[in-house]
Amino acid sequence: xxxIRNVVADLxxxxxxxxxxxxxxxxxxxxxxxxLVYLQVVRHTDLAEQAESNxxxxxxxxxxxxxxxxxxxxxxxxNYSAYTLEIxxxxxxxxxxxxxxxxxxxxxxxxxxxxxxxxxxxxRSFDSVPIRTxxxxxxxxxxxxxxxxxxxxxxxxxxxxxxPNGDTASHVLGYIGRINQREKEAMEDWPEEDVANxxxxxxxxxxxxxxxxxxxxxxxxxVEQMETSAGGRAVRxxxxxxxxxxxxxxxxxxxxxQKLVEDMYGDRRGALVAFxxxxxxxxxxxxxxxFDPNLFVEGIDTESWKELSESLDKPLLNRALRGTYPPGSTxxxxxxxxxxxxxxxxxxxxxxxxxxxNFGGHRFGSPEGNIGGVDMxxxxxxxxxIYYYSLANEMGVxxxxxxxxxxGFGQVTGIDLGGELRGVLPSTxxxxxxxxxxxxxxxxxxxxxxxxxxxxxxxFTMLQLAQATSIVANGGVRxxxxxxxxxxxxxxxxxxxxxxxxAENLGYSPANVAVVREGLVSVVTSGTARGVxxxxxxxxxxxxGTAQAVTQAQNTKYNARALEEHQRDxxxxxxxxxxxxxxxxxxVIVENAGWGAGAAAPxxxxxxxxxxxxxxPSEADMAAIRVGKATAPIxxxxxxxxxxxxxSAAPAAAP
Numbered sequence: 338x339x340x341i342r343n344v345v346a347d348l349x350x351x352x353x354x355x356x357x358x359x360x361x362x363x364x365x366x367x368x369x370x371x372x373l374v375y376l377q378v379v380r381h382t383d384l385a386e387q388a389e390s391n392x393x394x395x396x397x398x399x400x401x402x403x404x405x406x407x408x409x410x411x412x413x414x415x416n417y418s419a420y421t422l423e424i425x426x427x428x429x430x431x432x433x434x435x436x437x438x439x440x441x442x443x444x445x446x447x448x449x450x451x452x453x454x455x456x457x458x459x460x461r462s463f464d465s466v467p468i469r470t471x472x473x474x475x476x477x478x479x480x481x482x483x484x485x486x487x488x489x490x491x492x493x494x495x496x497x498x499x500x501p502n503g504d505t506a507s508h509v510l511g512y513i514g515r516i517n518q519r520e521k522e523a524m525e526d527w528p529e530e531d532v533a534n535x536x537x538x539x540x541x542x543x544x545x546x547x548x549x550x551x552x553x554x555x556x557x558x559x560v561e562q563m564e565t566s567a568g569g570r571a572v573r574x575x576x577x578x579x580x581x582x583x584x585x586x587x588x589x590x591x592x593x594x595q596k597l598v599e600d601m602y603g604d605r606r607g608a609l610v611a612f613x614x615x616x617x618x619x620x621x622x623x624x625x626x627x628f629d630p631n632l633f634v635e636g637i638d639t640e641s642w643k644e645l646s647e648s649l650d651k652p653l654l655n656r657a658l659r660g661t662y663p664p665g666s667t668x669x670x671x672x673x674x675x676x677x678x679x680x681x682x683x684x685x686x687x688x689x690x691x692x693x694x695n696f697g698g699h700r701f702g703s704p705e706g707n708i709g710g711v712d713m714x715x716x717x718x719x720x721x722x723i724y725y726y727s728l729a730n731e732m733g734v735x736x737x738x739x740x741x742x743x744x745g746f747g748q749v750t751g752i753d754l755g756g757e758l759r760g761v762l763p764s765t766x767x768x769x770x771x772x773x774x775x776x777x778x779x780x781x782x783x784x785x786x787x788x789x790x791x792x793x794x795x796x797f798t799m800l801q802l803a804q805a806t807s808i809v810a811n812g813g814v815r816x817x818x819x820x821x822x823x824x825x826x827x828x829x830x831x832x833x834x835x836x837x838x839x840a841e842n843l844g845y846s847p848a849n850v851a852v853v854r855e856g857l858v859s860v861v862t863s864g865t866a867r868g869v870x871x872x873x874x875x876x877x878x879x880x881x882g883t884a885q886a887v888t889q890a891q892n893t894k895y896n897a898r899a900l901e902e903h904q905r906d907x908x909x910x911x912x913x914x915x916x917x918x919x920x921x922x923x924x925v926i927v928e929n930a931g932w933g934a935g936a937a938a939p940x941x942x943x944x945x946x947x948x949x950x951x952x953x954p955s956e957a958d959m960a961a962i963r964v965g966k967a968t969a970p971i972x973x974x975x976x977x978x979x980x981x982x983x984x985s986a987a988p989a990a991a992p
Contacts, residue, residue: 405510414547419471420493421495428489442479444468455638495539512547513540514545546586584826591621594620599623606656606928617817658953665885667911673852687710688727701787734787741762745808761795763788791882791884803922803923817837857878861878866933866934868934882909906930909924921948951977
């Protein structure tokens with residue numbers, strides 16, 4: 338049967354379908370055009386930047402770290418460039434297998450592996466960690482030929498810090514090391530511009546001047562815009578903004594004097610700080626034993642770290658800044674000045690010294706024995722313990738504290754080196770805060786007696802003792818101690834002095850200072866240090882001291898031979914010269930060396946000879962000083978100006 342179709346209806350249906358399909362296609366094209374307009378017009382700039390970033394990479398350019406120089410322009414810290422082989426653990430797969438394969442191409446020692454392991458523990462998985470440093474050109478070529486085998490491994494050209502004088506002045510200079518995780522977290526709180534400036538920086542100052550002047554030495558990070566391949570490899574440089582080297586830091590330190598003092602200590606432990614009393618400039622800042630800061634630059638290995646950290650001599654301890662000691666008899670001149678300034682005792686008051694002092698049923702002895710009647714000058718000259726036992730008892734602990742505090746005892750001096758310890762300048766308030774049990778909080782009158790001779794709770798740094806000596810030498814005028822004189826812009830060569838706070842006059846009576854000075858002069862002319870300063874070409878003033886390293890039982894006679902070496906008394910000396918116009922003031926301690934005149938004063942004499950007379954000890958004299966058997970210089974002194982600079986040292990080139 339033939340189907341009868343409605344052609345007109347079919348045609349109408351077809352037209353409707355065509356129109357719908359056309360509208361759909363037109364709508365699709367409209368959407369496509371709208372999207373194209375949005376991408377090409379509205380988001381053109383943003384997408385162009387993304388496309389460019391896929392083709393290019395912004396690479397930070399780490400600046401050259403600034404130099405550190407001594408007061409004579411001798412280079413104490415510099416830089417050198419070398420290749421390093423580095424592994425990014427997150428990209429390298431099995432790191433141990435990668436290292437084994439690398440060892441077939443480049444020599445990797447067990448020490449390299451230990452250092453890598455320690456550095457990796459302090460880093461994140463996507464940080465680049467060095468496995469080898471100071472690669473030769475041949476080693477670089479061998480690795481480059483087989484680089485395809487080692488994903489996540491690359492060679493980088495890096496700047497390394499160098500300390501050309503090795504362990505000389507290491508506690509002052511400090512060192513740099515890789516930024517650890519704790520330091521990275523601390524950086525998050527820095528201002529945004531400082532964080533940006535450390536992009537690409539892997540090393541930071543850890544101690545000393547390197548740490549205190551980190552941002553000055555670091556410089557300004559530059560950037561390079563690099564065109565990269567699809568695999569992320571740099572193809573060519575498109576643009577660059579060079580980095581700005583860090584400023585040169587110029588110290589007040591005299592490195593030749595510093596080296597002389599360190600050599601005079603030999604294998605002994607101790608500290609010496611020498612000032613220009615009229616400016617607060619630190620001329621020598623010695624802590625013995627020292628350490629080689631170059632060990633830390635590439636990441637110190639476990640064995641070296643263990644040797645340094647576990648040594649009984651504690652070479653990492655900055656004794657001048659963080660070592661606290663009883664000042665012993667070197668405290669007596671300051672007690673004398675306290676008596677004069679507070680009106681507690683006049684200079685001509687005579688006190689009988691029978692060799693002992695009885696108080697509260699206790700007998701406080703004196704190694705000097707019965708020396709009879711002494712006034713203030715003779716009490717300093719003969720180092721009378723009895724004179725100062727009685728003086729401390731008369732003044733009381735709080736009056737002593739209040740006078741000694743402005744001198745800097747038990748206070749942070751504000752020197753431009755981090756980590757300074759305060760020590761202890763006792764008072765009744767201090768004891769209440771220092772102890773927990775009620776009976777411990779109470780101050781007993783008998784505890785005051787030993788304070789007068791620099792024992793008891795008194796513990797100070799050599800920096801504090803040197804500052805106090807400098808103040809007395811300067812007639813009561815106090816300067817803040819500092820080791821940095823100025824900075825020099827590496828680009829322009831402009832030198833900018835580091836501004837120090839104004840001097841403060843403590844208001845001491847010149848007549849009172851003169852009494853103390855006369856006592857100190859008598860020590861080196863006819864007292865305990867007369868043999869050491871015999872024949873000096875200047876008039877020095879000073880005081881020897883002996884301080885207990887461990888507390889002796891009451892009425893027990895001190896016997897050095899019966900004690901372990903680390904338990905024996907310390908030898909101290911404080912002084913300045915010339916006495917009437919001081920140009921140098923210092924404090925020195927030789928740990929466990931006994932008598933101050935036998936071990937500490939000879940070092941001080943040679944320091945003053947160097948600074949004031951341009952004299953350097955003879956070889957025979959140096960040998961005697963190192964073993965604590967020196968008095969006045971022996972042999973013919975050598976002209977200091979003719980002595981060679983420390984090994985590898987040389988004046989810095991002009992900018």
